[in-house]
Amino acid sequence: MAISKERFNKLLERLSDKDLELVSELMERLLQASPTQRVIPLDDEPTTQDDVNAINDAHEAYLKNELINLKDVEHELRN
Template sequence: MAISKDRINYLINHLTEKDLELVTDLMERLIQNDYPEIPLDDEPTTQDDLASIKAAHDAMEKGELISLKDIEHELRN
């Protein structure tokens, strides 16, 4: 899907001042080229890694994780 700069400008012009701060920070992070590309993790997966992954999946299934809406609310307030 092609997005034009005109569309982005339209969206930016309709942001609140508080949202504009958040979007500006995100855009600045996206255009930074100061860091080299992060190499692929070639370390083997350990039993601790697997246990952590399973714990995260279990927490997700139990609804114990923070929702994106809650994170957005926290960032905006």
């Protein structure tokens, strides 16, 4: 999905200062990475039954509102 700089700037304006800090760190990491490091290779491995079970478990957790706390994700990204 292509995004214009105007749309990106509008999204940035809506973020809190705390969120801006996270986005800024991510952008800096992207700019430091070489183009080959930014490319995510296609996963060409077949889906296993374990994969299907993990997907189903995650979906069930979502339906039960048993989601990962954003604070935990933020902590993981920062460390």
